Amino acid sequence: MSEISQLWIVTRYEFLKHLRRKRLYVILGITLIAELAVLIILPLLMDGYPDNVLVMAAMLTVGPALATIGAVFFAGDAIAGEFENKTGFILFTNPVKRTTLVMGKYLASCAAVIILIVFGYAIMCVSLLAIYGEIPVETAKSFGLCLLFGGSVLSVTFFFSAISKGAMGATVITLVFIMVICGIVESVLMMAGEPYWFILSAGGDSVTLAFGGVELIMEGLMPSGGMGMFPFDYEPLDINLAAISMAGYMVIGFLLSLWRSKRKQLA
């Protein structure tokens, strides 16, 4: 049997597992609640929706958070779980390469994360059409960056899953890495006026910034001098470089997870 056939089989059944678990539906529900919260609360606080459709689009962009949560939920136990839960004793004794299994799991996780991202953007598009009668063309750029961010977070999560002994460890390490370590380093570099496009969390920021720079968003939300709250000069994020960085995380993270998974023994 060819490796491609086996890859397809693994992807299908791993995706079936994602569908069977409640996590996907829970995250879809959280997405809906988050978007509804923005749609309901924002006009109450601001006395109506922002005049600029791009500002509203930025506010409705939950993609980076979705991608992060989805990636750790679908990928945190992808490899570590097989060892921790002993399901590897059944799966790894099949005539299929370890790399094929990991690739199939990765593709299945990608499919699940894509569903989340598409769902979030679908709500955004419907909302923008309903409120403004238009969907800004920047939405496509934001969507593409979000998919790239989702793929990069998945790869990093897969790597941590490959090196961790347990699924919980992998999930926690990934969340700490992205939300805490990357977040802090990004903020420090930004305040210091240094480039920060290579930090993974900056990739998540690029998804929102596709609709316009921070100044546009702040002015849209605080028309009476929005930029006054920034007491420092900061370097705007270069979105193109952030995209290249995300692609790098995606490829390198995935290759490292393949390499580590292949070497991992099930004692």
Add this chain to the structure above:
Amino acid sequence: MSEPIINIDNLTKYYNKFLALDNLCLKVVENENVGLLGPNGAGKSTTLKILCGLLRSSSGTAYIDGINIAQKPEQALLRIGAIIETPEFYPFLTPEETLSYLGKLRGIRGNGLDQSIKEVIHLVGLDDWLTVKIEKFSRGMKQRLALAQTLLHDPPVLILDEPALGLDPRGVVEFREIIDKVGKEKTVFFASHQLTEVAQICNQVAIIDHGRLLAYDSIAELEKKHQSLERAYLELTGGYVE
């Protein structure tokens, strides 16, 4: 003597500094049922895991039907049906979906796969549970499913690590009958602590301790030399207690 279907050649395994297998050599001829006996920590599970490609040996080689398991694991694994430790299954899938997944990975398709699934499920007595999610299964039921998946692709070699663990007395008897039936056309290599079980299923026994082979002989011969299989086991692994 025909070519061994399981050939363990000077297998050594270190877990950091701990020596689990010490130049273990063992050859199992086709269609023999061999029991692997030894006390806890003797190296039984380590041996089986190396044969299944789950562990890499520190040195030495293992062959399944002439195929080096370290160099061509996928080819070797196609010749094996294995139960290692207490396997777990994905709780959100049913036995039908699980066996379908495993069967497809092993190259079985279409009507042939459906037929194989029906046969093995019937053999292990899980007909009424085929479409029930495995999260509802007891440990004994999972063990039966584990046995079913070993037979799915009709491999020539069965590698079983305490396969009757968790089964109720009736289940143990049924398991023994299944192995007795399929063992006539297959090679069964089976680790256990249960001497009576081994004596009933196997015709050859390998006794190991501290990673070394202490004896490999027919049960009849061991009984002749040591009066009983139990005495042989106790004397070889640490002195017989009167």
